Amino acid sequence: MFFDNLPALAVAVPLFGAFLTPLVSKIGDRARNVFVILVMGLTTTVVFLLVNDVFTNGIQTYVFGGSYQPGETVIRIFFEVDGLSAFMAIIAVVLPLVAVIYSWGFMKKETGLDKYYTLILLMTTGMIGLVLTGDMFNFFVFLEITSISSAALVAFWVNKGKAVDAGFKYIVISTIGALFVLFAIALLYGQYDALNMAVLANSIQYTFLDKMALVLLLVALAMKAGIVPMHMWLPDAYGCAPSSVTLVLIGATQASLYGVFRVVFTLYGRELTTAVNQVSLNVLLSVFIVALALATIVVGVLMALKQSNLKRMIAFAAVAEIGYMILAVGAALSTITVDSNTGVTMLTESGEMALKGGLFHIINDALDIGLLFLVAGAIYYATRETSVNKLGGLARNMKYTTVFFLIGLLAVSGMPPMNGFASKLLIYESTYQINPILAVIAILCSILLLAVFVKVFHSVFLGPKLSVFKDTKEVPKSMLLAMGIIAIVIVFFGIFPELVVNNIVQPAADALTDMLKNGLYVKAVLGVI
Amino acid sequence: MGKEDCRMIESFDTVYLFVLGLLFLSVIMAVIRIIKGPTAPDRVVGLDTVNTLVIVGMIIYGVAAGSVIYIDVAIVYALLSFISTLFIAKYLEGGGF
Amino acid sequence: MVENLLIDIVHAVVPILVVITSVVAIYLKDLLAATIAVAAMSLLLSLEFYILQAPDVAIAEAGVGACLTTAILIIAIRATRRMEEV
Amino acid sequence: MSMGMSKIVKTVSSVVFPFIVIYGLYIIAHGHLTPGGGFQGGAVVASGCAMLLVAHGSIWTIGKIREKQLSILESTGAVAFILLALLGLVFGTVFFKNFLVGNKFLFGEIPGYLSRVANFNTGGVLPLMNFAVGLKVIAGLFAIVLVMAYATSTFKKGEMEDGKR
Amino acid sequence: MLKRDFAAVIFFTVVAVFFVFAALLTHPFGSPDNPVMDDYIIHNTQTEVGANNGVTSVVFDYRGFDTLGEATVLFTAVAGVILVFRRLKK
Amino acid sequence: MLAFIVTTIVCFIIYLLLTIGSATGASDFFNLGLWSNEEILFGVILSVIVGAIGRKIFVKKDFRMLNPVRWFTFLFYLFIPFFWGMAKANFDVAYRVITGKINPGIVKISPGLKTDLGITMLANSITLTPGTLSVDIDEDKNDLYIHWINVKKEALKKKPIDYKYVCGSFPKWVRRIAE
Amino acid sequence: MIYNIPYLAVAALILVGLYGVVFKRNLIKMVIGVTLIESGVNLFLITLGYRKGSTAPIYTSSPGGLMSLPVPQALTLTSIVIGVAVLALMLSFIVYIYRHYKTLDARKIGGEDE
Amino acid sequence: MMFSIIDIIVYIFLGVGVFFNLLAGVGLLRFPDVYTRLHAGTKCTTFGSIFLSGSVILLGLRMWWFGNTDGSILAIHTGVALVAILVTNPTGAHAIARAAHRSGVKPVKAVVDDLEGGTTKKKSIGKKTATVKKKEEEEG
Structure with a gap:
């Protein structure tokens, strides 16, 4: 019974925990912290069991509130977990776990912590639901859960005007995005009278309204993922939120990115190669996406150069990293072709490699940027200062933090022993085969990023010890533990990239290509196509 | 007997719809205000x-559409519309809430 | 025949009134007046739901849209300021 | 400071309040038969509470019920709702299974096919869920209004906490 | 500032054309084409769920999970509002 | 306790009114063809809940209104003098709408009512009757400030003016009902 | 054309709301714009589910017949509650923004305050 | 015979109700200030709705007489709605009038204004009006 219901439990457990948190907080602070960590641990267990199940047995479907046989009318809500969903679910559950451990020490002096933990749990629920669901409207609901809880958490420090401003911007952008998504869902519903993604993917006709829905969905989700023309909310939100929240926010952003993949590959995957005025749709989309990705990378790096606030700098680096993922996926999209003999839609080899690189980079980006943000939070915790120019000589007093920052720095700029190198290498290689210019720009920007962070490292940690920070101490153990976990994972991924790529990334990439080749996602629900 | 009833209501349908149309004139004047x-x-x-x-x-349309359950909505409105008026009046009076 | 025409008229008039009140809500500089217009919009929208055969939604819109939305908007305006700056 | 409105409004709101509450509960209880349900009824009752708030002032209201109690009430409703869903998993087979439909005691009767008789004892788990959601929505929506009204009424003009913490 | 306004105007115009087209191209008012799912629900709600009200049966049974999500959204908002208006000093 | 019972019973009556026509057949406990058993059971439960919540709000240490004579007086008042006054009011307003003749002013009256309910009833009656609209109330003395659409010259001679010019015999009725 | 008036009203509502969000600088006006967009989307969903000459999808003792579609109504209910939740959060942010910056003009807020 | 009389009464009620509701609209447009508009807006709509609801109640009672249980629901629910209107409408009007007076709206062409020159409320109201005015001046 337990193992049959893993997809439902993956959402139900953190949700139940969130609902219970206000009641448990009555007992005491310590009990609440332990309870939240327990709930997160349980969720992690459930999700890992689910992921294991998916990776060994293929796509899992789950019907809420009834039974379903292939061939019946699809009415109820489906959860459909394929490789990509499982892959994203790992990120969505690991980051909050680390964040909760981190905030034990980081948030000790704050008030309103019961609501804080409730919101973190709700955000986890939202992200997990977002990646597991197979129903369009449910997707919208989880999108809203994620964005509302993130916005409330971004504005956690309400006595800073900037934080509230960032939260407001975030919630306006994400609400409008979500309403666009809802409108697109309504358009699809009006035509096909279905809300299930598999059913919609099966029956989509490429009418004008469908294309409109595609554009609306892409615009809305790109808005939420922070791709360049709509990226202005992202540095504010990342920079003003508490660092533990930023870690989870990265996960939320990537969940929106997952939405982009899901829409492009699954919902509109069936006839992605349909010709529109002699150019097939996937090429159009890929040109569009690659252009946006390049803009994202360049803008992110250039803006990061100008910042003096450490957290804002990392936030712009995060924008650049998002660009890398999009770049890889966009490049992969352009290589989709239909085999004229067999009629099978497939990617070329370099396309698959790019896809793998992009997906691998998602997890790496979460870890790298997350670690940097945690370090920035630790610096803030110790010194109450985030401006790079005012900091200096912290290496003496905060040895561990220095090491973690170094690891994060190397990883984010793609230097060899770290995980960033592994994924970026895949991206460079594959994009070089597709179009050399892309690879060159990507490498240049990566080097610039390295320069930025080396400068920061020098001015913040090295150099003479400032008298202001004479009494700075190392941060509490729980924060060190959280940073340590991420750092170890980063190094591990960097040393054994093959292991990760084969075990986690490959199924996700396979899931994406399978949607195009065989339509497995649709088959899992409808039985046949 | 039942059948006859239904017919009798239907004979009012047009009249009630007409009344509804006239009410809209009044609504338009209020909107102008x-x-x-x-x-x-x-x-x-x-x-x-x-x-x-x-x-x-709403009451009139409920009769015209021949559906009794619709009157519930009218009751909700009769009870609640007053509250928004109170809030605005409280604002105009001044002082905090 | 007349009945159908009347129903069509109702279906046409109410959406137009909704749109007019929404335009007013954006146009007015006085935020309190804008809130009043939003309340009227909500009310007429509820009527529109009602004549589109969705009484459930009409009740929800009545309770939430016309009452609570107005309430929290008014509270927020009380806590901030009433006039839009130019 | 915030003393509420005139005596007339206070009296009328006190008289109307039980009426609104019972009507909201009627809507919640009859969610499976007539238009309505947990959300709608909850919104109605919450609006009624908001009426008391505006008539008597938020300080009076916060003396009656505090937002912490409302928060706990809301949690209770939410937990009840998710427990009902989990009971579907325990007694039925899947999450959100309507496990009460078809039994003879509690909301289990089935109206005949296309029957138009409103029988209260139907709907399976729906009435219970309606009440859980109703409790949640009442507490949630009223908590929003109460917290906002109370917090903003206690702000002084020009008061702001200093930027440094 | 002018440039930004210009971009906003362009964006707005494009979206305007978009939505008007959407309004004109959807199925004609009052006649949805072939609603399989909804007809199934209308015909089976009494026997499967036991409720006379189709909407409630959709809200709590067929799409009960959405309702859980919706309740969660409200819960989130309440938590957020209380968090924002919390007392800052311990 | 009495307040709780009163509130519960009032709520139960309202609930019964709302659920009239829910009968299912001969199995009903009260076989009047109006209510089914479950409805009555639920009505009792819900009324008790509302009674528990609203007892301090609905009844304020004042059980004067429990007397049935007052109810009948109230109904009589509602249907005969009040309705007549209201009809007059409306034709008066119609006349003023059409001709545009107004002579307004805000006047103060002291009806001398003591209870909250009484003054509320009077104010609402005044609002709905000829040419008058209660604007404000003196919380201590229960004096009403009334917007009068057609101020009579002779009424202004004495201050505060006699209420019989403004609202006729309403205060007497209200005193009989609510005090 | 006249039969599409509800759809056109949807388009108009969304556009008016979007205008408010994009061009108005007052934050509360922006919030009102978001509310209008949301109302437009809700109206769109309900309009999609309307069938001419139908009754509400509720079996009562009145003569029925054709019924309008229940699923969009359920979706709209969800959407309405989400809307009020978002509105409350946005307004509480605005209250705090006003306390910090003493203005509601979107251009004037957002300066460094550290 | 009797029921045709009821039909006629229903028609008359409808006519009266619609007339007064239209009158309310016209009055709302024609009158010069808030208080007189409130006279039109409150009294006429309440009176009009009494008659319109009355016609519906009569219709429901007639249906009930014929054995249609819907009639009872129709009549009683409409009655409840009517009571709700009767209780809330004048109170709302009073609240608006008071709010209008406190926010500084003067009655147009007033021959007498006791509230403005009153004894007990003079100070507070005068002050309030002044502050409101000042605030509006600096804001708008």
Whole structure:
């Protein structure tokens, strides 16, 4: 019974925990912290069991509130977990776990912590639901859960005007995005009278309204993922939120990115190669996406150069990293072709490699940027200062933090022993085969990023010890533990990239290509196509 | 007997719809007052009038559509429309909430 | 015949009124007046739901849209300021 | 400071309040038969509470019920709702299974095919869920209004906490 | 500032054309084409769920999970509002 | 306790009114063809809940209104003098709408009512009757400030003016009902 | 054309709301714009589910017949509650923004305050 | 015979109700200030809705007489709605009038204004009006 219901439990457990948190907080602070960590641990267990199940047995479907046989009318809500969903679910559950451990020490002096933990749990629920669901409207609901809880958490420090401003911007952008998504869902519903993604993917006709829905969905989700023309909310939100929240926010952003993949590959995957005025749709989309990705990378790096606030700098680096993922996926999209003999839609080899690189980079980006943000939070915790120019000589007093920052720095700029190198290498290689210019720009920007962070490292940690920070101490153990976990994972991924790529990334990439080749996602629900 | 009843209601359908149409004229006038109203209280008066007219309109439409359950909505409105008026009035009176 | 025409008229008039009140809500500089217009919009929208055969939604819109939305908007305006700056 | 409105409004709101509450509960209880349900009824009752708030002032209201109690009430409703869903998993087979439909005691009767008789004892788990959601929505929506009204009424003009913590 | 306004105007115009087209191209008012799912629900709600009200049966049974999500959204908002208006000093 | 019972019973009556026509057949406990058993059971439960919540709000240490004579007086008042006054009011307003003749002013009256309910009833009656609209109330003395659409000259001689010019015999009725 | 008036009203509502969000600088006006967009989307969903000459999808003792579609109504219910939740959060942010910056003009807020 | 009389009464009620509701609209447009508009807006709509609801109640009672249980629901629910209107409408009007007076709206062409020159409320109201005015001046 337990193992049959893993997809439902993956959402139900953190949700139940969130609902219970206000009641448990009555007992005491310590009990609440332990309870939240327990709930997160349980969720992690459930999700890992689910992921294991998916990776060994293929796509899992789950019907809420009834039974379903292939061939019946699809009415109820489906959860459909394929490789990509499982892959994203790992990120969505690991980051909050680390964040909760981190905030034990980081948030000790704050008030309103019961609501804080409730919101973190709700955000986890939202992200997990977002990646597991197979129903369009449910997707919208989880999108809203994620964005509302993130916005409330971004504005956690309400006595800073900037934080509230960032939260407001975030919630306006994400609400409008979500309403666009809802409108697109309504358009699809009006035509096909279905809300299930598999059913919609099966029956989509490429009418004008469908294309409109595609554009609306892409615009809305790109808005939420922070791709360049709509990226202005992202540095504010990342920079003003508490660092533990930023870690989870990265996960939320990537969940929106997952939405982009899901829409492009699954919902509109069936006839992605349909010709529109002699150019097939996937090429159009890929040109569009690659252009946006390049803009994202360049803008992110250039803006990061100008910042003096450490957290804002990392936030712009995060924008650049998002660009890398999009770049890889966009490049992969352009290589989709239909085999004229067999009629099978497939990617070329370099396309698959790019896809793998992009997906691998998602997890790496979460870890790298997350670690940097945690370090920035630790610096803030110790010194109450985030401006790079005012900091200096912290290496003496905060040895561990220095090491973690170094690891994060190397990883984010793609230097060899770290995980960033592994994924970026895949991206460079594959994009070089597709179009050399892309690879060159990507490498240049990566080097610039390295320069930025080396400068920061020098001015913040090295150099003479400032008298202001004479009494700075190392941060509490729980924060060190959280940073340590991420750092170890980063190094591990960097040393054994093959292991990760084969075990986690490959199924996700396979899931994406399978949607195009065989339509497995649709088959899992409808039985046949 | 039952059948006859239904017919008798239907004979009123057109009349009630016509009444509804006339009520809309009144609603439009109230909306004009909302648009024009030189001060906020004027607009609130317009809103109040629209409230009452919409309640009556709902009752009338419920009869015209031949569905009894629709009257519930009218009751909800009759009870709640007053609250928004109170909030606005409280604002105009001054002082905190 | 007349009945159908009347129903069509109702279906046409109410959306137009909704749009007019929404335009007013954006146009007015006085935020209190804008809130009143939003309340009227909500009310007429509820009527529109009602004549589109969705009484459930009409009740929800009545309770939430016309009452609570107005309430929290008014509270927020009380806590900030009433006039839009130019 | 915030003393509420005039005596007339206070009296009328006190008289109307039980009426609104019972009507909201009627809507919640009859969610499976007539238009309505947990959300709608909850919104109605919450609006009624908001009426008391505006008539008597938020300080009076916060003396009656505090937002912490409301928060706990809301949690209770939410937990009840999710427990009902989990009971579907325990007694039925899947999450959100309507496990009460078809029994003879509690909301289990089935109206005949296309029957138009409103029988209260139907709907399976729906009435219970309606009440859980109703409790949640009442507490949630009223908590929003109460917290906002109370917090903003206690702000002084020009008061702001200093930027440094 | 002018440039930004210009971009906003362009964006707005494009979206305007978009939505008007959407309004004109959807199925004609009052006649949805072939609603399989909804007809199934209308015909089976009494026997499967036991409720006379189709909407409630959709809200709590067929799409009960959405309702859980919706309740969660409200819960989130309440938590957020209380968090924002919390007392800052311990 | 009495307040709780009163509130519960009032709520139960309202609930019964709302659920009239829910009968299912001969199995009903009260076989009037109006209510089914479950409805009555639920009505009792819900009324008790509302009674528990609203007892301090609905009844304020004042059980004067429990007397049935007052109810009948109230109904009589509602249907005969009040309705007649209201009809007059409306034709008066109609006349003023059409001709545009107004002579307004805000006047103060002291009806001398003591209870909250009484003054509320009077104010609402005044609002709905000829040419008058209660604007404000003196919380201590229960004096009403009334917007009068057609101020009579002779009424202004004495201050505060006699209420019989403004609202006729309403205060007497209200005193009989609510005090 | 006249039969599409509800759809056109949807388009108009969304556009008016979007205008408010994009061009208005007052934050509360922006919030009102978001509310209008949301109302437009809700109206769109309900309009999609309307069938001419139908009754509400509720079996009562009145003569029925054709019924309008229940699923969009359920979706709209969800959407309405989400809307009020978002509105409350946005307004509480605005209250705090006003306390910090003493203005509601979107251009004037957002300066460094550290 | 009797029922045709009821039909006629229903028609008359409808006519009266619609007339007064239209009158309310016209009055709302024609009158010069808030208080007189409130006279029109409150009294006429309440009176009109009494008659319109009355016609519906009569119809429901007639249906009930014929054995249709829907009639009872129709009549009683409409009655409840009517009571709700009767209780809330004048109170709302009073609240608006008071709010209008406190926010500084003067009655147009007033021959007498006791409230403005009153004894007990003079100070507070005068002050309030002044502050409100000042605030509006600096804001708008």
